[in-house]
Amino acid sequence: MNTQGMIGVGYRRKMTNALLDGSDIHPEFVELAPENWIDVGGTWKQRLNRVADKYPILCHGLSLSIGSPDPLDMDFIKKLKAFLDEYQVPLYSEHLSYSKCDNAHLYDLLPIPFRQDAVDHIVERIKIVQDVLERPLVLENVSYYTPVAAEMTEIEFINAIVKESGCQLLLDVNNVYVNSFNHSYDAHEFIDSLPLESVGYMHMAGHRKIRPDLIIDTHGSEIIDPVYDLFDYTVARTNPVPVLLERDFNIPEMAELDRELSRLKAISKSHWHKETVDHGTA
Amino acid sequence: MALRESTAKAQSSFADYCRTGETSGIEGAREDRISQYRRLVFSVVQNALNTAYPIVQKKYMSKEDWESLQHRFFSNHPCSDPQIWRMPSELIEYVEQQESELCSKYPALLDLLRFEWQETYLFMMPDLELPHHSNHCPSLSDKVVLEQEMQLLPLKYPVHNTHPSKLKEAQAGQYISMAWRDREKRHVHFMGISVFFALVLENLNTSDITLLEAGKKVALQFGITTDHWKEELDKFVAKLHQKHLIFKA
């Protein structure tokens, strides 16, 4: 299934009727967290199946904890594979973070120390996960509010992971914006320094400034203009990939989300469509 | 493992801080920022627990006691489920093993937690196939097929039919809450049943015997010498059949 250049939305349960009805919101795919659906039956399984009949499903995991000092949870990864197979998921992504430590899940994204040994550790684990899942793993640059035990910069860390593992990058443009603000760097320069040829997926979302010096990546409000601008800048420099609108809290009217999808579509089309035409005539 | 000890230690102390809110220092972390992580992590956990246990949270325990229980649970208990929707079930085991003082203050707490979790679990659990069966109502001489999406929950307090505000005066005893997910709308339903019937159902579930044989076994166990139970069992089976929970095999 080719989802390149498609614009999708993060599937929340309360969107189900609107997605099935399809009159107020028109995503080209939906993304979901497999953790919220594995081993689920009953009414939600039925609804998920109906959504999956109508839209391609991409998956974005929460509990893989690729950067954890703990061993990988092979039982979980096997269940994950069965789920990805069942729904014929063409793209599985996760976070470049850790969410489990000392055998305890934290159900959130903790920042990995930017260090070479962490890179080596993660590269090894990416290969194991890809082998078991029999599909590539796409890893996301996460928002972080403090570094922990860093010995290199974030951009060096991400580049090392991608280069040494050969994995694809899920580029969350809003996260770049949030991190550039919180850690005082230039977002455009950061984008320029990323391995853009390895980008396999993109995320866009809203955030909230809670202090003059701190933005939290909430996924709870609309995307702001500077993030759209950064998206435009990024799309001009990448190949066509699927793009997701993430909205997890304060879910607005579907028509409002649809307007955001349309704006993302218009921006991505202005670059990617042109490129396809250029290639076609070359 | 490629990871250096100091890296693992920094990760561990950061995670530990997120779980407990207490720290004796995290290498290279900004002190003015780490509290955001504790806030975000703990609110995810609180949300999951509040969603799973609305009655315990809003109608049974004081706000203070509930919140401090959530805090102790997340600090002391390593949550083992990678899927957060199932994590709240771990609170039950934690309370049972480590919160005896709280259980004396709130005697029906464990029952109420189990009762609320039963509803969530039955609503969400994987689909179980109904074995091949006839649609007839079984008579006592028949072997039966039971709805598989059905659970019995033994209770010490009648949390299944008592308003939470009245639970303080409730009598301890032996109660059974039967819950099932219907095949049509996939809703969860409850019904209080007697211990006698619960044991009959359990026998039917574990051995290949007729209703009469199961009834006799339980009557013997209870030291019942009259035959009155047969009529009662017959009525109970008719009621279950009406609800599509039992069929002639």
Ligand SMILES: [Fe+2]
């Ligand atoms: Fe994201």
